[in-house]
Structures are given as C-alpha cells and as structure tokens.
Amino acid sequence: MASKKKRVEDVAKDDEMSDQSDAEDMEEDTEMEIKEEIQVDFEARVPEGSDFHGIRTLLQQLFLKANINLSEMADIIISQGQVGSVVKQSYVPEEDEDDEEMAEDDPVLAVTSVINITDKKDMECVKQVRSMLIDQCQKCGGDPRFSKVLNDGGHHVGLLVSERYINIPPQLAVPMFESLLKEVEKCKNKKMKYDFAYYILVCKTYRQKGQKNSPLFYTNAEEEYLQEVSETSFQYSVQAERDTVVDGSWDAEDQFEAFRTVLLISADKLKQGVDKIKTELATT
Template identity: 55%
Template sequence: MSSKKKRVDEEMEVVGDDFEEDVNDDDDEEDEDYMGTQQNEEVQVEFEARMPEDSDFHGIRTLLQQLFLKANVDISEVANTIISQNYIGSVVKQSYIPEDDSDDDDMVDEDPVFGLTSVLNITDRKDLNCVGHIKTMLIEKCKCVAPEISQKFSQLINSPDYQLGLLLNERFINIPPQFKEMEKAKRKKMKYDFSHYLMICKTYRCKLMGGKQQKGGDAGEGQVFYTNPEEELIKEVSDFNFTYSVQSERDSIVDGKWNAEDQMEALRTVLIIPADKLPLAIQKIKSELGAT
C-alpha cells in the first residue's frame, strides 16, 4: 500500500447485538448456547493510522455526517479537502482484514474508516464553500449565547489577524486520537501555524436536567457530557466555549450513542483553544486516557 502507516494498537471488546429473531421451538439447545457465546466474544483487533486516500472518501464523509447532521455544510467538499491535504491528517483503519467467503462481500466496505483526525485552515481556505457554510452556521448558533461570547467569537472567526484551524476528531469506536501531524506541518513551514483551534464536539445532557441553554457560553455547567471523553480535557484549556442543541436534527440519522438514549438531548459544544495550550491538553489525554 502506498500510504504511509503509523501504528496504533488497541484491544476492543465486541459485544454482539441483541438478537430479536424468533427461534423455533425445536431448535437445539446447542444453537442457543452458541449464540450466547457469540454475543460476549472478546476479539483482539489491531488498528493503524494512515494517510487519507481517495478510497476513504465515503468513510470520511460518514464520520463528518455524524458531526454535522443536517446542517447546511457541504461535507463532501470537506472530505475531499481532508484527502487533498493528507500530509496533515490521518484515518484509522483495521490493520488486517481477514478473508471472508461470504457471498455478501461486495455489499460491505472491505476497508472501513473507524476514525479521523485532521485540521482545516478556515482562515486560509475561506473561499471554499464548505468553510463559508461552517462559519455561517457557527456565527448563527453563537447569537443565542451571552453577548460577550458572541462578540469574541465573531471577531475571532472573521478577523484576518488570527489563523484559525478547525480541529476534527471523529470516530466510531474508542481509539486514541492522533494529533501528531500538525507539529510536523508547522516545522515544514506549511500554513498550519495557527493562533487558535476551533473544535466542534458531540455532547449531550439529560433532558430533565438541562432545560434551556443558560447564558455564559455553556448549557448548564456540570450537566453537559462529552461523547469523546478526551474533548472534555481539551475544554479545560479553551479560552471560551458555547453549546447549542441539535436535537431536532437527530431523526433518521445515526448519531453516536444518542439514538439509544431517549432521555438525552443531543448538543454540540464549540471550543476555542489557543494553539499554545493544545499540547498541554494532549499531554493530559495521554496521561489520563492512555492515548499513544
């Protein structure tokens, strides 16, 4: 394979779905025991982080879909941009795909994308349609928070005096995030020497606890939970943040854990992180979550 590979070893416990199919009365007990064993089987899976390639387009787009939901953002253009700047990001895939003799092979992605880490320079790439869509969406969402937060955000995202990078950290399973490529790009004097990072995090809160979004840039301190736990550590070094609801965009879209949690309200929390503070957050992630 032509792409550069960076190894990430991870053990993943796979718990089978609940089987809801009717079982005939005359089925052997051995079959039932086998099914029960399969549901709690522990499988060791090896992953690796690779440079994004053209063949990863649909996998990357699916990951972006779970972040942006029904927002008016051209996620196809975002996916293509990520692939075009593959020196700055990585996708996480299974290292070895065992051969399967099933007749349904053609219907399954043989090399699925399990995770994505990248950064999009939304200052330098302001002419891209997708960047304009993202900026317009976030400015509109920020109007509902405290005026001082809204003013700070509007100044940061629109001013040419700042270099703002959209940090993307999406995945389907609990794989450590990869943030190494940004430092490499900076050393090569590429356009990734940011003053700030912007990060859109998938968050949620209990409907009975949350109520309406409170002023002050956050939807009730202590009541917002992060789907990706490392992003809560990144929040600790952020300058400011604000949260908005995406509950109305959930229908018919698979969005992380929320489909199974009817008591949770789906949110997005936007973090503004000074570039010089991100390394501290990454060290915390490595220390507290065991990321490598």
C-alpha cells in the same frame, strides 16, 4: 503514523464431564464454555481517495443537517496529504485477495485532521462552517471572542476534525492527536499555512432533557479534557436534527438532549490538552 493495536482476550475454561458410577443411569453433565480470542488491529494512515465516503459519513455524524458541503470538506481532508489520518481495521490479506478491493471495502472508523478556515475562507464548505459557528454563537449569547477570532484575518484559525464511531476506544485519540501535532509542526517549519493561533473544535455532547443546569456529557470522552484548556465555549441544541444519525445507545431512551459544544482553543494550549488526555486515559 504507526498503527496501534488493541487485543481483547476472553478465554474460558472447559468444564470436565462428570461421570456417574451407575452405568445404567449414567448422565453426562457437560457445561461447555466457548473458547474465543478476539484480536482487533487498528491501522492509522494518510487519507486516500477511497476513504471519501467513510470520511463524509463521519462528518455527517458530527454536523447532521447543517448546511455544509460535506463532500467538499472530505475532499479537503484527503487532498492535504501531509496532515491528518484515518483509522481502519487492518487485515492480513489472503493470497487471492486484491489489496485495492480490500481498501474499498474497509470502512473508515475514525478521522483526525485540521482545516485552515482562514486561508480557505473562500471555499463553500468553509464559508458555511464559519457562518454556522458565528450564527449559533450569537443565537445562544455565546462569547463574542468567537466572532472576533473568525473575522480577524491577521492570524490563522484551524478547524479541528476529530470524529469516530462510538464503539472505538477513546485511547485511540492520543496517538491521533499526537501525530497531528507533529505533522502541523513539520508544515510550519516548511512555511506552509499551518501556523495557527487558534483551533476550533465542534464536540458531540448531551445532557438530561429539560434540565438546563444538569451536567454536560461528551460523547467522545477525551474532548472534555480539551474543554478544560479552551479559552471559551458555547453549546447549541441539535435535537431536532437527529433523525438521520444516531450518536449512541442513550438516544433510544429519549431522556437526553443532543448538543454541539464548540471550543475555542489557543494553539499553545492544544498540546497541554493532549498531554492531559494521555494522562487521564492511562488511568482509566
């Protein structure tokens, strides 16, 4: 996947010094503004072993205190090789810098991948994810189609993993998802086990505390457009689990309750959702 670059330029003009005609009482009124050019290059590439801790941290940001073996899940994402990508900030190496040392120090800013939770149903982390989704759906009286889809071994279900830090722009999700769709299609053509009938996506969401019918907001803004093409969804509260991971600045105000919204998306609708993200974010 080609790296994506984002440049932010904020260049201010220096004001000229004002001179006073009276030499004895001359004052220099100098108002200086800092000239600054900030360039941030985002590089997307295949996950590697050195990305393990960064990927695991992002998974914990999503799943919080859920009983899921996140280390095993991170290993799966790294081991797949042909599917998925991570985003890092790219640097121009200095002459005396070691590339391997830079890779270890460079944090993972975002990860996008998909895990076949039908084919890998016997792995510990997948068992835990499947159990958690079914239990949470039943507790909140969610659509029984979730349990039906997860328990039907006649088709493959992919767990979409799309997580990033909150200060990473949502526009980055477009090339990440587009790349993932292309990679899945290539694997399908090779008869690999990526021929999904459904995708499941767990989203970070929140709403005003104590107001059950208040609007639901998506921390990752692009996921709202995926909700529009989903077959069904349900929410469960994670407010009690949020003492170890902070999702955003609104947390400090203590006015919102944190949720996880789970989307069930038919495979033939995912591209439609990604196209909608691309259109909507291009106008913002």
